[in-house]
Amino acid sequence: MKVFEDIYQRAAQRKGSGAALKAKLTKPLEPQALRALSDDQWLEEFTRKVFQSGFYWAVVDNKWDGFREVFWQFSIEKLLMMSPEMYEQRSQDERIIRNAKKVKSIADNCHMIFEVQQQHGRFSEFVANWPEDNIVGLWLYLKKHGARLGGNTGPYALRVLGKDTFLLSKDVETVLRAEAVIDGGLQSQKSLHAAQQFFNEMRDYSGLSLQELSQIVSMSVGENVR
Template sequence: MSGKVEEFAAIYQRACQRKGGEAALVALTSKPLAPAGLAKLPDNLLLAELTKKVFQSGFVWRVVRQKWPGFCELFFDFDIEKVLLLSDEMLEQKAADPRIIRNLNKVFTIRDNALMIYDIQQHHASFASFIADWPADNIIGLWAYLKKHGARLGGNTGPYALRAIGKDTFILSQDVEAYLRSYGVFDGGLTSQRSLKQIQQQFNLWQQQSGLSLQEISQIVAFSCGENYAGMQR
C-alpha cells in the first residue's frame, strides 16, 4: 500500500470499527499529562521512570515490576544527589544484590542518568520542567537529547520513558511503523534523522487535523491496522 496518506478522520473511523465503536476506542486510548502538571513532578520520580524503562528494555517487564521495591530501597527512592554520591564500588555491590535485576551495565546507567538530570537542573527549574517545556511538534528532538546525554535511552526506550512520565509523544510500535511504511511516509531506516523528521511532520499534520495529542494519535493509528487486540497499549 503506497500513496497519499489518509486524513486522520479516516484512520479514526477505521479504528472505531475495529475496536467496537467510538466509545470503546476512546476507552482504549490515554492522554498525556498537561505541561503544567508534568512540570510539578519531582525529579526523582522521573529518574525512576527512566531506570524502569532501561531495565525493561529487552527483559520481561513483569519481573522488573516485581523487583521494583528493591530498586527503590537500594537507590534511595532515586534521590538525585544521593545516587550521584555512589562510587563505582558501591554500584558494583548493589548490582550483585538479589533484590534487583543483577545487570551491572544497566545499574551504572542509574548514576549516569542522574548526572544528566543534575546537569539540566543547573539551567532549568527542574528536569521535569525541562521535559514539560519541550515542544511536542519536535518530540524527536527530545528523543535525540535523551539518547545523546543519557545512558541507554536510544531506540524506543526514551520514548517509552517519556510516555510513562506523562510527556506527550508518539511511539513507533510495530503497527505504527508498518502503517507509516505502507503509505511511504518514510522509506529509509526507522531511526535515521531524515526518517524521523518525515514521521514528525506527519504526526504534526494529523494533530492539526484532529486536535488530539500525539499519544492519542499514535494509539489510534496502531488500533487502525495490524494484528492487535482491544486493550493493547501503543
C-alpha cells in the first residue's frame, strides 16, 4: 500500500530511523484488560476530558483530587442518587473548576453509562466489544447519548483508557486532506467514515493498531520532528 509506505518512511525519516519511530509508538489495551476497567473510571475520564476541553490541562490536573473528593471518586452508584440541586451546589465548590454546564455533564454521562449497563451489563464490556473497524460509530454514540463528548473529547478519553482508536489531531487532519481522504468538514459523518476507511485499509495492510497508525500519521508531518 503505497500511501502507508510513504507515510511510514516520512515519519521514520523525521524521527531518525524506523527503530526510533517504533520506540515512540504506544499500543492500546488488550480487550481483557479493557474489560477489567471499572465503569467509574470511564465516567472520571469523560469528566476530565470535558473539563480539559478549552482549558489549561495543568489547571485541571491540579484540581483533580478536589474533583474526586466532591464527586465521590466518580462512583456511579452514588452519583445516580444526586439531585439536580446537589449538582448545582457542588458546581460552586472551590475544590473544583466552577463551571455549572460542565458539572451538569457529569450527571448526564453518569446516566448514559447507567443506561448502557442495563443493556450490556457493564460499560467497559460495551466499549471492549465495539468493533474497531467502526470506531467512529462509538464516537458518534458518545456524542449522541453523552454530554459534551463530541469532537475530539470522546475519542481522547477512549485513547487514554486504552480503547484502540485513531485521533483526528491537526497533524492527522493535514495528512487526510493532503491525501484527498477528506475535503469537507472534519467532523462531518462523510469525513469520519472516509477517515475510518483510510485507517482500516492501512490496518489491514500493516497489521498495526489504529492507535499506532494514528501516531505514525501524526509524526509524518508538523512540528514534531525528533
